[in-house]
Amino acid sequence: MKFAARIRDFWNEFKHRKIGILGLGILVVIVSISVLAPVIAPMDPTRWSDVNYWTNNPKGVPPTWAYYLQGKVPIPQLYLENYKTKLTKISGYPMIQVFLPINYSYTEFPTMVKWKINLTFVGAGAFYEIYIMRPDRKKITLYTGTATTSNASQGWTVIEIDATRHPDVERRIGEWLSSVGLDINKIQVAAPIQIAFADLKLLKKNKVVPLKGKYVFTVRAIAQGKNINVTQFRVILGATAYGLLGTDKSGRDLFKGLVWGTPIALLIGVLTSVLGVAIGLLYGVTSGYIGGWSDEAMMRVVDILMSLPKLPILIVLAIAYRPTIWLIILFLTIFGWMGIARVSRSIALQLKESAFVEAARAIGASRKRIILVHIIPNIVPYTVAALALGIPDAILTEAALSFLGLGDPSLPTWGAILNQAQTGGALGSGMWWWFIPPGLAIAVVSMAFVFIGYAVDEIVNPRLRRR
Amino acid sequence: MASGLGRYLALRAVNSVIVIIAVVLLTLIMFGPLVDQQLKAQIEMEVRQQILKGGAFGKYKTPEEAKRAMQKAIEERIKALGLDKPWYIRIWGDLWRTLTFDLGTSWVIKSDSGSSKVVNILLERIPRTVLLFGTSTIILLVLQLLLGAKAAATPGSLFDRVVVLSGLLGYAFATWWVGMVLLYLFAYLIPIFPAGGMVSVPPPQEPLRYALDLAWHMFLPVLTILIVALGGWAYVTRNLMIGILTEDYITTSRAKGVPERKVIYYHALKMAAPPILTQVTLAIASIFTGGLLTEIVFSWPGMGLLYWDAILSLDIPVIMGDVYFTTILIVLANLTADLLYGIVDPRIRLGAGGATL
Numbered sequence: 001m002k003f004a005a006r007i008r009d010f011w012n013e014f015k016h017r018k019i020g021i022l023g024l025g026i027l028v029v030i031v032s033i034s035v036l037a038p039v040i041a042p043m044d045p046t047r048w049s050d051v052n053y054w055t056n057n058p059k060g061v062p063p064t065w066a067y068y069l070q071g072k073v074p075i076p077q078l079y080l081e082n083y084k085t086k087l088t089k090i091s092g093y094p095m096i097q098v099f100l101p102i103n104y105s106y107t108e109f110p111t112m113v114k115w116k117i118n119l120t121f122v123g124a125g126a127f128y129e130i131y132i133m134r135p136d137r138k139k140i141t142l143y144t145g146t147a148t149t150s151n152a153s154q155g156w157t158v159i160e161i162d163a164t165r166h167p168d169v170e171r172r173i174g175e176w177l178s179s180v181g182l183d184i185n186k187i188q189v190a191a192p193i194q195i196a197f198a199d200l201k202l203l204k205k206n207k208v209v210p211l212k213g214k215y216v217f218t219v220r221a222i223a224q225g226k227n228i229n230v231t232q233f234r235v236i237l238g239a240t241a242y243g244l245l246g247t248d249k250s251g252r253d254l255f256k257g258l259v260w261g262t263p264i265a266l267l268i269g270v271l272t273s274v275l276g277v278a279i280g281l282l283y284g285v286t287s288g289y290i291g292g293w294s295d296e297a298m299m300r301v302v303d304i305l306m307s308l309p310k311l312p313i314l315i316v317l318a319i320a321y322r323p324t325i326w327l328i329i330l331f332l333t334i335f336g337w338m339g340i341a342r343v344s345r346s347i348a349l350q351l352k353e354s355a356f357v358e359a360a361r362a363i364g365a366s367r368k369r370i371i372l373v374h375i376i377p378n379i380v381p382y383t384v385a386a387l388a389l390g391i392p393d394a395i396l397t398e399a400a401l402s403f404l405g406l407g408d409p410s411l412p413t414w415g416a417i418l419n420q421a422q423t424g425g426a427l428g429s430g431m432w433w434w435f436i437p438p439g440l441a442i443a444v445v446s447m448a449f450v451f452i453g454y455a456v457d458e459i460v461n462p463r464l465r466r467r
Numbered sequence: 468m469a470s471g472l473g474r475y476l477a478l479r480a481v482n483s484v485i486v487i488i489a490v491v492l493l494t495l496i497m498f499g500p501l502v503d504q505q506l507k508a509q510i511e512m513e514v515r516q517q518i519l520k521g522g523a524f525g526k527y528k529t530p531e532e533a534k535r536a537m538q539k540a541i542e543e544r545i546k547a548l549g550l551d552k553p554w555y556i557r558i559w560g561d562l563w564r565t566l567t568f569d570l571g572t573s574w575v576i577k578s579d580s581g582s583s584k585v586v587n588i589l590l591e592r593i594p595r596t597v598l599l600f601g602t603s604t605i606i607l608l609v610l611q612l613l614l615g616a617k618a619a620a621t622p623g624s625l626f627d628r629v630v631v632l633s634g635l636l637g638y639a640f641a642t643w644w645v646g647m648v649l650l651y652l653f654a655y656l657i658p659i660f661p662a663g664g665m666v667s668v669p670p671p672q673e674p675l676r677y678a679l680d681l682a683w684h685m686f687l688p689v690l691t692i693l694i695v696a697l698g699g700w701a702y703v704t705r706n707l708m709i710g711i712l713t714e715d716y717i718t719t720s721r722a723k724g725v726p727e728r729k730v731i732y733y734h735a736l737k738m739a740a741p742p743i744l745t746q747v748t749l750a751i752a753s754i755f756t757g758g759l760l761t762e763i764v765f766s767w768p769g770m771g772l773l774y775w776d777a778i779l780s781l782d783i784p785v786i787m788g789d790v791y792f793t794t795i796l797i798v799l800a801n802l803t804a805d806l807l808y809g810i811v812d813p814r815i816r817l818g819a820g821g822a823t824l
Contacts, residue, residue, distance in 0.1 A: 019635075300482075303482055304482060304485055304486055304489065307482060307483070307486045307752075307797075307798065307801060308486060308489065308490065309490065309752060309756070309790075309793055309794050309797045310752070310756065311756040311759065311760075312490070312756075312774075312789070312790040312793045312794065313490065313493065313790070315774060315778070315786065315790070316493065316494050316497050316498070316786070316790055317497065319497075319498075319778065319781070319783075319786065320497035320498060320501070389638070392638055392639055393638075396641055399641055399644075400641065400643070400756070400760055403641075403643060403760060403763075404760075404763075404774065404775065404778055405778060405779070406778065418644065418647070421647075422647070422763070422764070427647060427650055427651045427654075427655055427662075428655065428662070430651075430655060430656075432651060435644075435647050435648075435651070436648065438644075439640075439641060439644030439645075439647065439648065442639075442640075442641055442644065443636075443639045443640045443641070443644075444639075446638065446639035446640070447635075447636065447639040450635050450636075450638045450639050451635065454635055
């Protein structure tokens with residue numbers, strides 16, 4: 001009952017502190033985001049670094065709202081799957097033509113062109129060609145290839161190619177351009193495939209603008225045998241904007257990364273800080289209560305640990321162990337308890353001489369009992385602020401480690417996203433949506449705890465109270 | 468009194484030596500197996516090349532014979548280098564070599580002058596980091612004293628609130644991320660500052676132009692460190708000053724008619740100096756590590772960028788050397804602060820000296 005009353009008193013003080021309430025408000029929001037992450041951003045977080053998981057997303061495109069802010073309408077992601085088939089014969093061999101039309105009426109180029117073709121045949125082998133028929137009746141061969149079979153009777157092949165920056169496709173487009181008297185090296189485009197959609201007349205005037213009209217992606221395949229068939233033909237045209245926070249260069253949905261980074265950051269911060277406070281409290285109180293020579297020795301250890309360079313040692317540990325998130329929390333804890341130990345010790349030194357501890361000792365309470373029942377509960381209020389302030393410290397340190405590429409590689413931590421932004425040249429290519437949100441998220445979560453810690457500190461340490 | 472300072476400094480120095488030895492031992496234990504592995508692989512490759520020189524089995528008749536000779540040569544080399552002894556025996560030799568700056572050769576990274584000696588690589592990097600970090604620290608110290616004192620003079624004012632808030636915000640932002648944002652804004656979006664590096668390529672020949680070019684490249688990284696750290700430092704000074712401004716002798720000075728400016732910036736600041744220095748000691752390591760990561764963002768070719776390069780290429784000897792020198796620099800910075808502390812506060816005694824939290 002006494003404890004509940006203390007809590008109530010504390011809350012009555014706390015609720016008058018605007019900054020504390022602000023921190024608490026932010027905390028409620030980030031805890032909600034953490035809990036609702038599977039609903040807001042459905043994803044298996046352990047597949048974050050699995051590039052195949054994101055392969056069909058447009059790569060490195062801005063958020064949709066940013067597009068609308070500029071007064072432009074983004075091209076949506078286009079999945080073309082309804083193909084038409086035409087079977088003929090050419091000099092006795094079976095030939096198949098598969099058509100995938102698209103009415104392209106956008107003012108911008110697709111950011112990605114990917115196709116997947118499932119080709120089956122009966123015979124020794126097959127030859128295939130992928131080309132595009134343009135609205136101006138020009139034909140551009142994009143890709144050719146052959147499929148063979150070992151048993152000379154039945155064969156199949158899956159042609160799945162990201163043509164956006166594919167060297168073969170680039171060479172083919174270059175050949176087509178030189179056939180119309182242009183040089184691919186003199187044309188400025190984000191990706192070579194976009195030239196296939198460019199208006200030729202304007203291209204000759206050095207303007208790269210899409211040609212509107214009907215394009216037909218076509219596969220033509222001839223079997224050296226009896227039979228040929230295409231069981232799947234799909235073309236994906238990449239959107240120019242994606243979701244709430246765009247994508248990174250591997251097509252990862254950055255909104256999902258940001259959302260899933262929240263519970264991870266909270267876990268790291270809270271667990272590290274709680275463990276650190278618990279260890280520091282026990283250590284400091286023991287040291288202070290025992291006193292004398294062992295107190296001196298224990299405090300020297302704290303001094304030395306406090307002077308250790310945190311980040312370099314964490315770098316060494318992380319390289320040697322390639323840690324999981326749990327090991328990182330353990331490493332961070334090693335550096336996170338000394339401050340509390342010092343404070344706890346100095347309070348324990350005062351409490352040791354106080355009347356109620358003297359009384360407890362007089363009636364024969366054991367040392368362990370005095371520490372656990374009489375001293376620690378009286379120090380706990382002082383550690384609440386340190387607990388709150390330890391959380392941003394842990395979050396920032398983990399982010400630094402992940403930024404160096406030494407975090408848990410399987411998880412979408414904010415630091416890891418910033419590491420990928422740094423190595424992926426996000427700044428140089430102006431992809432602000434890649435590096436601004438994760439850093440802001442780190443700051444906002446840290447802020448919540450800093451504000452709460454500040455407010456709590458003012459309440460429990462009245463001598464520190466400032467106007 | 469002099470003996471008190473001497474004892475205090477001696478204890479701090481012992482502490483520093485223990486810290487350095489502990490860090491080196493830790494890196495040696497952690498990286499020992501990796502280094503051994505690499506060393507053995509290198510020996511094997513060299514021996515193989517030597518034995519198989521000329522002909523399929525070299526001068527040996529059968530492959531078995533060549534193999535046996537190779538095995539023997541490898542074992543001899545390993546023995547000569549002492550690699551056959553257990554790590555807990557070898558580590559003391561390694562410790563001594565590291566402490567005496569014999570840091571071996573790098574695996575991948577070379578110094579600008581083309582040397583593979585880890586010491587040479589670091590000797591190139593250290594002045595650059597010291598330049599960036601030293602400049603930031605000096606500006607930081609001066610500005611925080613002025614801002615902190617001014618805030619303390621008018622507690623509760625708008626200025627004071629801004630100082631408190633920016634102090635709190637400083638704890639929440641990652642320095643290197645603020646660097647990324649500034650770099651994006653002022654080197655890419657509005658290109659008025661360089662996108663990275665320490666000097667232009669090629670660097671200007673004339674000394675004055677060189678200095679200006681250097682300052683131009685340093686502006687954003689220093690600004691980054693200031694933005695994040697200044698609030699926190701000023702906040703600490705402000706709190707200490709507010710405590711001191713309520714003391715009786717300050718009231719006395721004011722009553723005597725000492726001008727308010729002099730009361731705050733001379734009498735009170737002088738009293739606040741020792742605890743401020745304590746806080747500085749605690750903060751130096753944190754802004755140093757923040758600075759190392761900021762170097763990466765701004766491609767400032769110092770010790771921080773060296774960590775990045777060495778981690779990317781997994782150049783263990785370079786990482787070990789970098790950790791060693793980072794530790795030395797942090798320890799030296801702390802010792803300097805301790806020395807200053809001892810000078811400004813002659814009452815110093817260990818234990819009673821440090822402010823807690």
